[in-house]
Amino acid sequence: MISIKEHMHTMGRQAREASRTLLKTSSQQKNDALLAMADGLEDSRLALKAANEIDLEAGKAKSLPAPLLDRLTLSDKTIDTMSAGLRQIAELPDPVGSLTASTIRPNGMRVGQMRVPIGVIGIIYESRPNVTIDAAALCLKSGNASILRGGSEALNSNLALSLIVRRGLQKAGLPSHTVQIVETADRDAVGELITMTEHIDVIIPRGGKSLISRLAEQARVPMIKHLDGNCHVYVDQHADLIQAGDIAFNAKTYRYGVCGSMETLLVHEAVAVALLPVLGKRFTDHGVTIRGCDRTRQLITQAEVATTEDWGTEYLGPILAVKVVDSLGAAISHIATYGSGHTDSIVTKNISAAEQFQREVDSSSVYVNLPTCFADGFEYGLGAEIGISTNRLHARGPVGLEGLTTLKWVLEGHGQLRL
Amino acid sequence: MISIKEHMHTMGRQAREASRTLLKTSSQQKNDALLAMADGLEDSRLALKAANEIDLEAGKAKSLPAPLLDRLTLSDKTIDTMSAGLRQIAELPDPVGSLTASTIRPNGMRVGQMRVPIGVIGIIYESRPNVTIDAAALCLKSGNASILRGGSEALNSNLALSLIVRRGLQKAGLPSHTVQIVETADRDAVGELITMTEHIDVIIPRGGKSLISRLAEQARVPMIKHLDGNCHVYVDQHADLIQAGDIAFNAKTYRYGVCGSMETLLVHEAVAVALLPVLGKRFTDHGVTIRGCDRTRQLITQAEVATTEDWGTEYLGPILAVKVVDSLGAAISHIATYGSGHTDSIVTKNISAAEQFQREVDSSSVYVNLPTCFADGFEYGLGAEIGISTNRLHARGPVGLEGLTTLKWVLEGHGQLRL
Numbered sequence: 001m002i003s004i005k006e007h008m009h010t011m012g013r014q015a016r017e018a019s020r021t022l023l024k025t026s027s028q029q030k031n032d033a034l035l036a037m038a039d040g041l042e043d044s045r046l047a048l049k050a051a052n053e054i055d056l057e058a059g060k061a062k063s064l065p066a067p068l069l070d071r072l073t074l075s076d077k078t079i080d081t082m083s084a085g086l087r088q089i090a091e092l093p094d095p096v097g098s099l100t101a102s103t104i105r106p107n108g109m110r111v112g113q114m115r116v117p118i119g120v121i122g123i124i125y126e127s128r129p130n131v132t133i134d135a136a137a138l139c140l141k142s143g144n145a146s147i148l149r150g151g152s153e154a155l156n157s158n159l160a161l162s163l164i165v166r167r168g169l170q171k172a173g174l175p176s177h178t179v180q181i182v183e184t185a186d187r188d189a190v191g192e193l194i195t196m197t198e199h200i201d202v203i204i205p206r207g208g209k210s211l212i213s214r215l216a217e218q219a220r221v222p223m224i225k226h227l228d229g230n231c232h233v234y235v236d237q238h239a240d241l242i243q244a245g246d247i248a249f250n251a252k253t254y255r256y257g258v259c260g261s262m263e264t265l266l267v268h269e270a271v272a273v274a275l276l277p278v279l280g281k282r283f284t285d286h287g288v289t290i291r292g293c294d295r296t297r298q299l300i301t302q303a304e305v306a307t308t309e310d311w312g313t314e315y316l317g318p319i320l321a322v323k324v325v326d327s328l329g330a331a332i333s334h335i336a337t338y339g340s341g342h343t344d345s346i347v348t349k350n351i352s353a354a355e356q357f358q359r360e361v362d363s364s365s366v367y368v369n370l371p372t373c374f375a376d377g378f379e380y381g382l383g384a385e386i387g388i389s390t391n392r393l394h395a396r397g398p399v400g401l402e403g404l405t406t407l408k409w410v411l412e413g414h415g416q417l418r419l
Numbered sequence: 420m421i422s423i424k425e426h427m428h429t430m431g432r433q434a435r436e437a438s439r440t441l442l443k444t445s446s447q448q449k450n451d452a453l454l455a456m457a458d459g460l461e462d463s464r465l466a467l468k469a470a471n472e473i474d475l476e477a478g479k480a481k482s483l484p485a486p487l488l489d490r491l492t493l494s495d496k497t498i499d500t501m502s503a504g505l506r507q508i509a510e511l512p513d514p515v516g517s518l519t520a521s522t523i524r525p526n527g528m529r530v531g532q533m534r535v536p537i538g539v540i541g542i543i544y545e546s547r548p549n550v551t552i553d554a555a556a557l558c559l560k561s562g563n564a565s566i567l568r569g570g571s572e573a574l575n576s577n578l579a580l581s582l583i584v585r586r587g588l589q590k591a592g593l594p595s596h597t598v599q600i601v602e603t604a605d606r607d608a609v610g611e612l613i614t615m616t617e618h619i620d621v622i623i624p625r626g627g628k629s630l631i632s633r634l635a636e637q638a639r640v641p642m643i644k645h646l647d648g649n650c651h652v653y654v655d656q657h658a659d660l661i662q663a664g665d666i667a668f669n670a671k672t673y674r675y676g677v678c679g680s681m682e683t684l685l686v687h688e689a690v691a692v693a694l695l696p697v698l699g700k701r702f703t704d705h706g707v708t709i710r711g712c713d714r715t716r717q718l719i720t721q722a723e724v725a726t727t728e729d730w731g732t733e734y735l736g737p738i739l740a741v742k743v744v745d746s747l748g749a750a751i752s753h754i755a756t757y758g759s760g761h762t763d764s765i766v767t768k769n770i771s772a773a774e775q776f777q778r779e780v781d782s783s784s785v786y787v788n789l790p791t792c793f794a795d796g797f798e799y800g801l802g803a804e805i806g807i808s809t810n811r812l813h814a815r816g817p818v819g820l821e822g823l824t825t826l827k828w829v830l831e832g833h834g835q836l837r838l
Contacts, residue, residue, distance in 0.1 A: 020755055020779075020781070023778060023779045023781060024778075024779055097778060103800055105798070105799075105800055109789055109793070111799050111800060114777065114778075114785075116781070118811055118812065119781070119811060201811050201812070202811075202812060222641065222810075222812050240834070243833075243834040246834060246836060247834060247836070250836040250837060254836075254837050336439055354831075358533065358829050359442060359443075359516065359533075360439075360442045360443055362439070362442060362535070362538070362827075363827065364827055364828060365827065365828040365829075365830065366533075366827060366828070366829050366830075367829075367830045367831070367832070368829075368830070368831045368832065369831065369832045369833050369834055370528055370830055370831070370832035370834075370835055371836060371837060373837045374528070374830065374835075374837055379524070379837070380524075380530050380828065380830075381522055381524055381530060391641075392537055392538060392620050392621075392825055393537065393620070393621060393641050393812065393813040393825060394812040394813040394825075396825060396826060396827055396828070397827065397828045398828070406811055406812060406813075406815060407815060408781075408782065408783055408784065408785060408815055408816065409783060409784040409785070409799065409815070409816045409817070410777050410784075410785050410786075410787075411784065411785075411786045411787070411789055411793065411799075412773075412786070412787045412788065412789070413786070413787065413788045413789035414662075414788050415659070415662040415665060415666060415788055415789075416789060416793075417665060417666070417669040417673075417790060418669060418673050418790060418792045418793055418798070
């Protein structure tokens, strides 16, 4: 029997080979494959649901928590969503091959950059079979070969999906190793995936923070990772307070569990008296617990005491930290100290305050007069999203197809020589 | 006495703090600092040369090889070059704060991206004091704080230079920790630098491949690294053979030791007979040893036998591997198998051959009708170069000021909410 290490390295070599063929592939071929996969999903509902049922039964026997079972389920609706997603991705413009503006050097040679696939992408995710299709499609459209490693509880569902993916690739004349699914539940497979720097160019983990931190600890392959989303809304002294209240309320209550959810509200002292009592009541009426600084607690009587720990916490739930600050500078400094560099917003009517906030807040997304819950690739118009990156290099914030590509230099001349 | 670990972490924290102040800094202030440093260099020739003399004496006592002593020397000419470099960098446009084209979403919010500094950059280099000034200047201009770790043989020279840097920063009102020089020769300092992910955002090593590979093995901080430059020129069947000969000759002989130097020449079989005998003689007359495949050796009688190892070797010297190939596809495939993804060029008059080569060769720079020795940030018009990256992510190929920055999303609205 071959070892996990050998097995994963074989997958890696096959992926690299497929990625080379993808460089010769037309957009039409890639789109044909995506559409064939969409047809395949719709035509194979029964088989998919049967495979999924095996996973669900095993999951129930293992007493998986209800939300986990829910995410594991392939319903008709999930299948429709997946096939619609594939058709949407087929319609997006192909990022590969586009050229940046180029310049002519004094010696007459032309210098530009071409957008190209990254190469081979490893995706590590939990037991959500819909991610299999989503990740496969985004990697394919951006010209990358992919190796997908989903949660072991979804293995049968993923194997059934991988059949459909493979048939779609075949129909379009693409190499079958363009998308490979790790078919073993052995955890060592992940260890190999994140360290095979010769075969894998980037790892994108999708899942909880603890999984991602653990992978990042051990990885040798570069990772596009999403860690904390400790997001702030700062209400400036020059804010429209009606707008500020609505933005803050939306930022917190759109969905508590999304990474763009506001976790701390910062309010300039000049508007705290006018804003906080009313807004505090609106939050607590909605079931949101407020934890405030001393000045906040004078204005929102039902507020609990906020400790230093609260400023650094991503609650992902109906709790909100509130702090009154002396100035815009104090707000920016608070965000620099406690924020996670994800998404932060200022509410203000004042141009210089907006500019200063945009320039000095060092987060992957910085907003003016918008709730932080807009942190999402679709909302940004990317047409797709493989995740949100909290990295500083390569891709920051929502990552769409372009984030799955890179640039190479292309130079054209007519025999110029270097002297 | 504090430990190296504590010492490095303190430097890291100070750098992070300085990087926050840099976000508020104008281009004018940064340029003022650069010009003050240039003045400082010119005014401190004697002190610099005295400090350098200590390093040179110690180096001679340790019998350092002559080329190393040469690179260690701060002559009047080196000092002039450094100060001219500073003035040049001051004149380059500031990449920070520029906005990409933005779009308006259906709900009216504006989505764009702003170019921002990476944050804190660690530079690790050998005993070349001029790199101290060069790296400090490029990091400063791009708005980054930097921690510089030069070779221990140059410590006294670097300390003298760091005084000038610090005075320049002071004169412009910038924090003195904007540029910090590691003042200990202890090798553990490097170990800390490449693993302090909380303080350092990227490491740029400058030096030989073995140093860089070793650092990459141990690093936890992302690295912009330069490994092999196994570069190819492919002469297509549709090449102008006069041009092809000149390009190949220039690509090899411009300078043997640069990373863009051609290491393997690939020639289409249809033009091998017309090209190789003459070109082979030109190379051997110039002192270049040819190692060829069987078909090459029939055309260049003085050629030695090339082994598989030759195809993968970066000679960095007067040796050239030559192979006759059946087709453009075979050339691309050879480059994919043996190349290092650095810089590769096709010589052809045929548009589709040029396009296919440009698209399918997966290297950081792909040329048409140009010698590979153009691989250089100044030649590309970047105005400056911190190095050449063989990474696939973030920065590929020559890295100028833009490669030392990243993009953040900036969104502007007027109270739009997410439903």
